[in-house]
Amino acid sequence: xxxxxxxxxxxxxxxxxxxxxxxxxxxxxxxxxxxxxxxxxxxxxxxxxxxxxxxxxxxxxxxxxxxxxxxxxxxxxxxxxxxxxxxxxxxxxxxxxxxxxxxxxxx
Numbered sequence: 490x491x492x493x494x495x496x497x498x499x500x501x502x503x504x505x506x507x508x509x510x511x512x513x514x515x516x517x518x519x520x521x522x523x524x525x526x527x528x529x530x531x532x533x534x535x536x537x538x539x540x541x542x543x544x545x546x547x548x549x550x551x552x553x554x555x556x557x558x559x560x561x562x563x564x565x566x567x568x569x570x571x572x573x574x575x576x577x578x579x580x581x582x583x584x585x586x587x588x589x590x591x592x593x594x595x596x
Contacts, residue, residue, distance in 0.1 A: 511519070
């Protein structure tokens, strides 16, 4: 079989046998390499899926436990709100003191 290609205005012919095609034994060797690579990739995929499943299960468990704790103890939430209010008040007091110091320095 002859393949013709055009280059720079004149026709050049190339025999297919001149092209480096793999032999039957090369193809068989590559099949085994590709099969091993495919198995390796499938293993890595399964490991990643397993890790993601465990991660999601752990996160779901932590969220459930956190929600149970929050629902069971409404007093805890009230304590946190009180603490937050105290911190906010302290911060606003500190800001007002800093502003007063800046005003005194300007005068």
